[in-house]
Amino acid sequence: MNENIRQVLILQDRDMKFSRLEEELESLDPERQSAKRDSLKRQQIYEEAKQNLVKLEVRRKDLDNDVETKKTQINKYAQQQLETRKNEEYTALGREIDHAKEAISKIEDEELELLEEIDSYKPKIEEAKGIAEEAKAHEVATLADFDEREKNIEKELEVLEDERASLIEKLDSKLVRHYERLLETKSGKVVVGVDHGNCSGCHMKLQAQTLVDAKSGRDMVTCTNCGRLLYYTREMIMPDELAD
Numbered sequence: 001m002n003e004n005i006r007q008v009l010i011l012q013d014r015d016m017k018f019s020r021l022e023e024e025l026e027s028l029d030p031e032r033q034s035a036k037r038d039s040l041k042r043q044q045i046y047e048e049a050k051q052n053l054v055k056l057e058v059r060r061k062d063l064d065n066d067v068e069t070k071k072t073q074i075n076k077y078a079q080q081q082l083e084t085r086k087n088e089e090y091t092a093l094g095r096e097i098d099h100a101k102e103a104i105s106k107i108e109d110e111e112l113e114l115l116e117e118i119d120s121y122k123p124k125i126e127e128a129k130g131i132a133e134e135a136k137a138h139e140v141a142t143l144a145d146f147d148e149r150e151k152n153i154e155k156e157l158e159v160l161e162d163e164r165a166s167l168i169e170k171l172d173s174k175l176v177r178h179y180e181r182l183l184e185t186k187s188g189k190v191v192v193g194v195d196h197g198n199c200s201g202c203h204m205k206l207q208a209q210t211l212v213d214a215k216s217g218r219d220m221v222t223c224t225n226c227g228r229l230l231y232y233t234r235e236m237i238m239p240d241e242l243a244d
């Protein structure tokens with residue numbers, strides 16, 4: 001193979017690696033943010049669960065207070081019953097006492113249900129806590145891992161930049177200019193092989209002269225259709241009529 005083309009192929013390989021690493025570097029930040037968001041969300045779920053339990057316990061305390069109030073009322077009515085001499089008033093107070101007792105019974109039923117709810121809620125909080133802790137640990141590990149990856153990628157990019165500079169130094173400047181112009185306008189590879197007599201960049205059939213030039217290892221053989229730099233290697237299969 002033409003030595004210049006061989007060098008340009010190495011350059012292309014390094015440039016593609018450079019682009020891949022740059023893309024990877026750019027992808028790190030969104031991934032970082034996503035790990036942070038996930039951890040924050042789990043933490044919020046845990047905090048909400050804790051707050052809900054506090055609310056349930058406040059409600060329970062309120063019910064306790066209600067029971068106490070009713071009991072005080074009952075005592076007051078009972079005292080009034082002792083003090084009255086009127087039968088009618090005595091009976092009325094008795095009814096009040098019965099009402100208050102009924103109310104207490106209802107409150108106590110509600111309290112029992114609430115206690116069950118509180119009991120079943122506690123394992124959920126423990127679960128949410130576990131999930132939040134796991135997410136936090138994952139976040140910390142991910143961030144550390146990404147920092148490490150970022151450092152490594154930056155180091156690799158530096159190495160590639162140095163390699164690129166020394167490759168370009170050795171290469172024909174006209175060839176480099178052509179290569180760089182192609183990089184700006186074409187996607188994917190710009191130094192491409194001959195494949196079955198076609199350009200493997202644009203897949204158009206190459207002219208017989210172009211094939212001969214490529215095969216002879218001449219400098220700067222380009223596809224007349226897309227302008228990509230062409231190279232030919234022995235392993236490439238040529239159509240029979242074009243093989244010499």
Ligand SMILES: [Zn+2]
Binds near residue numbers: 200
């Ligand atoms: Zn082409």
